Each structure stands twice: as C-alpha cells, then as structure tokens.
Amino acid sequence: MGGFRLNQQQKNELPKTIKINWRTYKIIVKDTVSGGDNYLGFVNNNEGFIELRKDGENNSKRISFLHEVVHSILYYAGNKLKRDEDFIEMMANGIYQVMKENPEIVKWIIKENE
Numbered sequence: 522m523g524g525f526r527l528n529q530q531q532k533n534e535l536p537k538t539i540k541i542n543w544r545t546y547k548i549i550v551k552d553t554v555s556g557g558d559n560y561l562g563f564v565n566n567n568e569g570f571i572e573l574r575k576d577g578e579n580n581s582k583r584i585s586f587l588h589e590v591v592h593s594i595l596y597y598a599g600n601k602l603k604r605d606e607d608f609i610e611m612m613a614n615g616i617y618q619v620m621k622e623n624p625e626i627v628k629w630i631i632k633e634n635e
C-alpha cells in the first residue's frame with residue numbers, strides 16, 4: 522500500500538493557525554468558547570488565539586470564524602468599529618458571500634507573481 526495521505530488543504534480542514542497582521546493566531550476548536558454558550562466564536566487579540574465552537578451548521582461556522590477575523594483586523598487598525606457587532610457581522614457575511622461565489626476572483630487577488 523502506498524502511504525498516500527491527503528494534505529491539510531486537500532482535506533479542506535480548518536488550519537491550526539491564521540496570520541492576521543503581523544501575528545500568527547492559534548485556532549482552537551472546542552465545545553464551548555470563552556464568551557459562553559451563546560457564542561459561536563471568540564477572539565483574544567492580546568494572547569493571539571481564536572476559538573471556534575465545534576458544533577453548528579457549516580456555513581454559519583465559517584461566517585463566525587470570519588467574524589472573529591474582522592474583529593482582529595479592526596483591532597490592528599485601531600478602529601473603534603472593532604466593538605461594533607452589527608458592522609462586523611455585516612462584513613463577515615459580505616466577505617463570505619463574495620469569496621464563496623467568486624473563487625476565481627479570490628485566486629486572482631492573492632496571486633503574487635504577475
């Protein structure tokens with residue numbers, strides 16, 4: 522038997538870290554996030570980690586993850602919108618929709634050598 526194993530990207534698993542601004546955040550998937558039972562995600566910008574709740578429908582889980590990322594982006598921008606949950610949820614949903622429906626555009630945006 523060949524020892525063929527899919528790499529993380531081929532399996533499409535959530536990676537263990539994400540780089541936001543200068544910092545590498547740990548990604549922790551768990552039953553209950555630090556914010557409490559009503560929360561799907563949680564970010565700690567001082568210590569550099571994002572928690573994501575294990576259960577939940579896949580799309581809302583991904584949007585919750587983006588939600589925490591947007592919190593962090595605004596944190597590093599020093600923008601007061603970093604605490605505006607409505608704004609952040611709107612951005613997370615909008616980014617998700619555009620990325621989801623335009624994978625070729627996402628590839629074009631991140632392509633470095635042109």
Ligand SMILES: [Zn+2]
Nearest residue numbers: 588592606609
């Ligand atoms: Zn939030």
